[in-house]
Amino acid sequence: MTLAFSLPPPTDSPLSRLDPRWKLAALSIAAAFTATLHTLSAAVVACVGALFLAVLGRLPGRWFLQRLGAASLFVALFALPLPWMLLDEGTSWSLGPLRVSQHGVQVALLLTVKAIALLTLFLTIQATAPLETNLKAAHALRIPSLFVHLGQLSYRYIFVLADELRRLRVALRVRGYRRGMNRHTYRTAGHVAGTLLVRGYERAERVGQAMRCRGFNGQFRSLKKFSTRPVDVLVFVLVAASAAALLVWDRYPELTT
Amino acid sequence: MSFELAIQARDLRFAYPDGASALSGVSFDVAAGESVGLVGPNGAGKTSLFLCLSGVLQARGGTLRVGGLDPRDPSQRRHLPSQVGIVFQNSDDQLFNATVFDDVAFGPLNLELPPDEVRQRVDEALARVGLTGMEERVPFHLSGGEKRRVALAGVLAMRPSILLLDEPSMYLDPRGRRELIRLLHALGGTRMIASHDLELILQTCQRVLLLDGGRSIADGPAQTVLADAALMEAHGLEVPYPLRGDDR
Numbered sequence: 001m002t003l004a005f006s007l008p009p010p011t012d013s014p015l016s017r018l019d020p021r022w023k024l025a026a027l028s029i030a031a032a033f034t035a036t037l038h039t040l041s042a043a044v045v046a047c048v049g050a051l052f053l054a055v056l057g058r059l060p061g062r063w064f065l066q067r068l069g070a071a072s073l074f075v076a077l078f079a080l081p082l083p084w085m086l087l088d089e090g091t092s093w094s095l096g097p098l099r100v101s102q103h104g105v106q107v108a109l110l111l112t113v114k115a116i117a118l119l120t121l122f123l124t125i126q127a128t129a130p131l132e133t134n135l136k137a138a139h140a141l142r143i144p145s146l147f148v149h150l151g152q153l154s155y156r157y158i159f160v161l162a163d164e165l166r167r168l169r170v171a172l173r174v175r176g177y178r179r180g181m182n183r184h185t186y187r188t189a190g191h192v193a194g195t196l197l198v199r200g201y202e203r204a205e206r207v208g209q210a211m212r213c214r215g216f217n218g219q220f221r222s223l224k225k226f227s228t229r230p231v232d233v234l235v236f237v238l239v240a241a242s243a244a245a246l247l248v249w250d251r252y253p254e255l256t257t
Numbered sequence: 258m259s260f261e262l263a264i265q266a267r268d269l270r271f272a273y274p275d276g277a278s279a280l281s282g283v284s285f286d287v288a289a290g291e292s293v294g295l296v297g298p299n300g301a302g303k304t305s306l307f308l309c310l311s312g313v314l315q316a317r318g319g320t321l322r323v324g325g326l327d328p329r330d331p332s333q334r335r336h337l338p339s340q341v342g343i344v345f346q347n348s349d350d351q352l353f354n355a356t357v358f359d360d361v362a363f364g365p366l367n368l369e370l371p372p373d374e375v376r377q378r379v380d381e382a383l384a385r386v387g388l389t390g391m392e393e394r395v396p397f398h399l400s401g402g403e404k405r406r407v408a409l410a411g412v413l414a415m416r417p418s419i420l421l422l423d424e425p426s427m428y429l430d431p432r433g434r435r436e437l438i439r440l441l442h443a444l445g446g447t448r449m450i451a452s453h454d455l456e457l458i459l460q461t462c463q464r465v466l467l468l469d470g471g472r473s474i475a476d477g478p479a480q481t482v483l484a485d486a487a488l489m490e491a492h493g494l495e496v497p498y499p500l501r502g503d504d505r
Binding site for chain 1: 308311312313338339341342343345347349350351353354355356359362363364366367368369372375376397411412415
């Protein structure tokens, strides 16, 4: 189960050779601008751009598609009902007893395409540098230590919590527990979730104590040294400018015609 | 042996916020260079005592000096991590960085040492625990014994004068335990080892402090205290195998 959280070994690619600070800043700006797009056409261009960056980053295909597939299932939960829920005065079609609105379809597509673009950018950041390098780059970009530590500890303890969940599931199974669509299953799932939360809280206390015992005072410290080359700045400017241009096209299409 | 005191505790008291008393007037001294075993049943107060000595919990009453510092004084407590190193029961609580190198470097970086010295200390600490060459390994993919050694290296890299080890043999297989005992012999220095593994205590400590219910019950040579069958029985412990007579 914990393999689902594993990061791929960083590949040698044009993106992985960039200074992680500039790369993180560029892709974060691209992600922020993508998240604010309103039109489907702009979102599709952003998605194509993100996929181009993923190709440039030489992301392992299987690893990328597995994560994209899992995330798409989650997005589908929200996107699929929209054509039926967002009924307005505009164009609509009848599917048997149900009405499907054009507006709803557009919003569902916009949501899905933006989610794919954002996830692709996120996975590109993950796959083109080790996690600790990205965290150090984030800290170098003045992201507060608290958030950097939260990222670091969350990733670290996913594995420990997943292990605890695995042990709990074994403990349930050896006592004859079988999942079903019934009250007993829901109650058991609630108890397991509660137990994990309590154990997570207790562990957080102990981890905090261990950190304080080694002189931790809230500051993120690292030996990592970054160096900027002209190509880092060039890639940053290209990505950020493209994302900004896309946002302008999205908001003010009349300026580009 | 030097008679300079590394730890001086008089009438230490501590209660958790829910009112449960963990320490009720514990008193003892540890001389510099001494190795003291801390034994007692579950809930005796062993971990709470270690957390008080390392300044994580604030003990009340009495006197407490650890490495010449008072852990209860915030201005002195800041210097405590360079004096006292604690290795926790569960190494997973102590290893949170993405690589072994980063984890061992965590403490020295917090001491704000120059980068070259941090690297030197990490190399030295990993060599002492026999993990040279594992710098780039991911800590959570290591075996239990390796995790324990990384946790110990993380503490050794801070060069503390006092080492506190809480259940160091827990989760270790027999080979890992043997390696740990060898390592403890090689480490030297002032140390306190809390454990239910009384054979490990017997092999690594000259003196034993027995706690029960937050009180110090006995304090004396390991060979004498651990061989007292009535005392061990009364406090939920057993005489370790090497000290048992033929009739047992």
